[in-house]
Amino acid sequence: MARYRFETTEHELFRKSLRKFLTDEAVPHYEQWEKDKLIPQSFWLKLGEMGFLCPQVDGEYGGLNLDFSFGVIIGEEMERVGAGLTGVGLHNDIVVPYLESYGTPEQKKRWLPGCVTGEYITAVAMTEPGTGSDLANIKTTAIRDGDYYIVNGQKTFITNGIHTNLAVVAVKTNPQERHKGVSLLVIEGDTEGFTKGRKLDKVGMHSQDTAELYFEDCRVPVANLLGEEGKGFTYLMEKLQQERLVVALSAQIASEDMFELTKQYIQERTAFGAKIASFQNTQFKMAEMATKMELGRTFLESLIEEHMAGKDVVTKVSMAKYWITETAREISAECMQLHGGYGYMEEYKIARRYRDIPVMSIYAGTNEIMKVIIAKNLGLS
Known part of the structure; x- marks a missing residue:
């Protein structure tokens, strides 16, 4: 179906x-x-x-x-x-x-x-130890030297960081400029001066490799410049719409999965001589979650269609990314609670889901940044 x-x-x-x-x-x-x-x-x-x-x-x-x-x-x-x-x-x-x-x-x-x-295996390297949402303030530099850029700097929280052998890296080709100084370089894994740091030990998403990347006098051919020099910030903003839509989609699916896990559990588990699913409080919690998921699903479907039609849905995508990831976090807590003590056991998938969910409201632009974008596009700033 x-x-x-x-x-x-x-x-x-x-x-x-x-x-x-x-x-x-x-x-x-x-x-x-x-x-x-x-x-x-x-x-x-x-x-x-x-x-x-x-x-x-x-x-x-x-x-x-x-x-x-x-x-x-x-x-x-x-x-x-x-x-x-x-x-x-x-x-x-x-x-x-x-x-x-x-x-x-x-x-x-x-x-x-x-x-x-x-x-x-690709990665996109934007975030730095001192720079998250303020991408115009990155410190990694790429200074032109003939047919090469000399890249120096550090990136962190890079998804696919351990495996990557083809990274799109945000750099400052003109350190004196903010937005107009940002460019994108494609740096291959065997490039001299490009090294990987430790695999970061995260609260959740354990199997997803996340790492630090280091560039020390890394010589990258000018032929690896992606697009035009100085337009990297614009390129990043253009692609963030789809990235945030993908995050919202993941959060929606995670919610639906947690709901189904919990539905199965409460229909099997008994307490005080009755199925947990028969308790009114349990039914109300499940009804609330089902309603939120239906709203998220309907919103996502229309967004996907508009995005594929080439429409500007930046405001709506920001709303979806913020609301659906927050909803997923609420659902993870409710579902763990309904699992009782077993929900805190690693052998139950809900425990892993509970750990994996929170970062969705942080990466691809924090939910606070999503609200800034929504407010700005409402004409409030």
């Missing part, structure tokens, strides 16, 4: 194929990946073999010429397995689109085929 109005038989077959693949190749190994705090590169290569990496890429570069709606299906099915697979969505729907939109024909030919096969 189709979940969206835009779904066709082709979408349903794609989802069915992906779900079977994940059931065989991800679900049985996911707990071990969480313990290892890393998803193996071999899994990325398998995704590539099956056509689940960057399906939107042009056939000329090995892609399937599919639209964002297929990315939506991939994002949903990955999130159902676990939030640790979010790096795949970042690769497919956030980083690779930079290469597609701003790359030269030569750059696309050089990088996109490897992104489709999984030989390249």
Whole structure:
């Protein structure tokens, strides 16, 4: 049964194929990946073999010429397995689109085929130890030296940071400028002066590798400049709409998964001689959560359609990212409570969900920044 109005038989077959693949190749190994705090590169290569990496890429570069709606299906099915697979969505729907939109024909030919096969695992490096939401204030510099940029600086909280061998890095090519001084460089993993720091020990999303990146007199060819020099900030802002939509989608799926886990649990668990599901308080909590999820689902569907139609939905996307991630956090707490003591046990998936959810209201722009954007676009500042 189709979940969206835009779904066709082709979408349903794609989802069915992906779900079977994940059931065989991800679900049985996911707990071990969480313990290892890393998803193996071999899994990325398998995704590539099956056509689940960057399906939107042009056939000329090995892609399937599919639209964002297929990315939506991939994002949903990955999130159902676990939030640790979010790096795949970042690769497919956030980083690779930079290469597609701003790359030269030569750059696309050089990088996109490897992104489709999984030989390249991408990351976007914006955040620095002293700079989060204020991207115009980044300190990493790229000073022109003939046919090279000399890059110096540090990035942190980088998703796919351990595995990445193709990073889109925000740098200051003109340190005297704020917004107009930002450019984007594509830095390959074997570039001298580019090193990776520790794998960061996070509260949740354990299998998703997150790392620090260091650049020390790193010589990057000018041919690796993405788009035009000084337009990096504009490029970042243009792509954040889709990134925030992807985060909202992940939060929605996480909520639906937690709800189903809890529904099953309360229908099986008894207390005081009755099923927990029969208690009025439990029923009210479930009714509240179901209503919030339905509102989120309806809002998301309309947003996806508008985004695919090329409309400017920055305000709505900011609303969705803020509201749906906050709702997911509320639902995670309610579902854990309804699981009672078992909800606090690692053997129950709800415990992992409870840990994984909070960061969704932080990355891709904090929810406070989302409210700033909404207020500004309402004409309040």
